[in-house]
Amino acid sequence: LAKTTQPISMDSYEGQEVNITCSHNNIATNDYITWYQQFPSQGPRFIIQGYKTKVTNEVASLFIPADRKSSTLSLPRVSLSDTAVYYCLVGEDSSASKIIFGSGTRLSIRP
Amino acid sequence: DTAVSQTPKYLVTQMGNDKSIKCEQNLGHDTMYWYKQDSKKFLKIMFSYNNKELIINETVPNRFSPKSPDKAHLNLHINSLELGDSAVYFCASSQDGTGSQPQHFGDGTRLSIL
Numbered sequence: 001l002a003k004t005t006q007p008i009s010m011d012s013y014e015g016q017e018v019n020i021t022c023s024h025n026n027i028a029t030n031d032y033i034t035w036y037q038q039f040p041s042q043g044p045r046f047i048i049q050g051y052k053t054k055v056t057n058e059v060a061s062l063f064i065p066a067d068r069k070s071s072t073l074s075l076p077r078v079s080l081s082d083t084a085v086y087y088c089l090v091g092e093d094s095s096a097s098k099i100i101f102g103s104g105t106r107l108s109i110r111p
Numbered sequence: 112d113t114a115v116s117q118t119p120k121y122l123v124t125q126m127g128n129d130k131s132i133k134c135e136q137n138l139g140h141d142t143m144y145w146y147k148q149d150s151k152k153f154l155k156i157m158f159s160y161n162n163k164e165l166i167i168n169e170t171v172p173n174r175f176s177p178k179s180p181d182k183a184h185l186n187l188h189i190n191s192l193e194l195g196d197s198a199v200y201f202c203a204s205s206q207d208g209t210g211s212q213p214q215h216f217g218d219g220t221r222l223s224i225l
Contacts, residue, residue, distance in 0.1 A: 043219055
């Protein structure tokens with residue numbers, strides 16, 4: 001099972017680019033890398049997903065090196081509303097035996 | 112329209128009681144899940160269920176049982192509630208249960224055991 005490791009917390013300021021890195025040394029060949037965002041009193045919300053190289057959507061970018069043992073979520077020009085917990089999830093199979101959410105990274109954005 | 116909805120949002124009850132939490136998804140997804148998030152914010156999968164099979168996380172006590180009347184619903188029934196069951200429970204769904212399909216979560220049910 002691919003376990004993930006993320007920083008517990010990060011701080012940044014409005015307008016800055018924020019990069020959150022997740023380590024997943026035991027990632028398997030068929031595993032996808034998925035990032036979720038969670039606000040207080042809400043469920044996690046899907047942000048982005050990738051398998052290799054770089055993926056970009058309207059919210060974020062995901063960088064995955066060739067060895068896929070880590071991934072970096074990049075949030076461009078953050079705002080106060082980006083303050084949340086960000087989870088990295090690795091897996092090919094969403095059955096209950098294969099899903100492991102890490103402890104997440106608590107991102108705090110200051111004015 | 113809410114994609115994944117859970118009821119109730121809050122549930123306060125006594126130790127030893129039996130309670131149920133309901134979940135419905137209107138996304139047409141084949142797979143649904145239940146998660147438990149404790150006070151330290153760790154999200155732990157409890158069950159995944161699709162039309163074909165129920166997969167149970169081995170750490171879940173058998174006091175917890177998922178019940179699915181149809182593909183759009185996966186309710187969670189808990190017998191003999193204990194203090195340690197206090198947590199936020201999230202329901203989620205995904206297209207087909209593969210890792211390439213993101214999960215959509217409800218907003219959680221906060222369960223407090225007195």
